[in-house]
Amino acid sequence: MTESPETRASLILRLHDRADQQAWGEFVEIYQPVVYRLARYKGLQHADAEDVVQQVLSAVAGAIERWQPDETRGRFRTWLQTIVRNLIINALSRRAADRASGETGERELLAQQPAAEEADSQLLLTECRREIFQWAARQAREEFEAGTWDAFWQTAVEDRDANEVARRLGKKPGAIYTARSRVMRRLKQKVLEWETGET
Numbered sequence: 001m002t003e004s005p006e007t008r009a010s011l012i013l014r015l016h017d018r019a020d021q022q023a024w025g026e027f028v029e030i031y032q033p034v035v036y037r038l039a040r041y042k043g044l045q046h047a048d049a050e051d052v053v054q055q056v057l058s059a060v061a062g063a064i065e066r067w068q069p070d071e072t073r074g075r076f077r078t079w080l081q082t083i084v085r086n087l088i089i090n091a092l093s094r095r096a097a098d099r100a101s102g103e104t105g106e107r108e109l110l111a112q113q114p115a116a117e118e119a120d121s122q123l124l125l126t127e128c129r130r131e132i133f134q135w136a137a138r139q140a141r142e143e144f145e146a147g148t149w150d151a152f153w154q155t156a157v158e159d160r161d162a163n164e165v166a167r168r169l170g171k172k173p174g175a176i177y178t179a180r181s182r183v184m185r186r187l188k189q190k191v192l193e194w195e196t197g198e199t
Contacts, residue, residue: 012076015064022158028057030135036125041123042088055087056080081124133150136190144183151176152183 014023035056039049060083067079142151147169154165155176162180166173 012067015060018061027060030128030131032057033134034124034131037127039088039091039125042092043096044088044091048091052084052087052091056084059083059087063185077124077128084124113123128181132191132194133187135194136187139190140183140186143186143198144179147171148179149183155180156184 011023011026014020015027032053035053036049039052040046044052047107060080063083067076151165151169151171153185154160154168155162162173162176166176169176171179
């Protein structure tokens with residue numbers, strides 16, 4: 001995959017048009033699971049994480065018109081990370097107040113949250129990469145026969161030995177490497193399509 005998948009500028013600009021359902025669909029498809037996983041990672045329960053997702057999407061929808069690409073102000077991912085982090089902190093703070101347990105456990109949980117934006121930024125980048133890969137895999141999966149896809153998935157994603165996969169699928173190891181290479185090449189094309197807006 002590419003070094004650093006970034007939300008493509010054309011998609012961000014299209015989000016300015018609230019009626020552009022395709023743009024919003026693409027954005028939600030990638031970022032909804034990313035925000036959810038980040039919220040869960042930071043300690044929120046399922047329902048609270050879903051609430052944060054909705055709040056983030058609503059905040060982006062309300063503020064996207066004011067966001068403009070500007071290298072001096074940071075990337076879209078940094079802007080989104082700030083929104084996500086603030087809403088997660090709000091949810092954690094609210095949860096502590098809602099419970100009114102008198103315990104300091106919630107404050108300790110907040111204190112344990114990494115303060116470094118670098119860690120949050122890396123986590124967001126990793127989750128974005130994962131989601132873009134999953135998007136590309138969903139798009140490319142139907143283009144390959146089951147055996148070809150299985151050879152790729154078992155060796156590249158599940159990290160199984162090519163000889164073992166060859167035996168399991170009744171193929172020669174060379175066929176496994178060829179299948180994996182074909183699928184990986186197509187996945188790279190799909191990721192590039194997503195990043196350049198040619199989907």
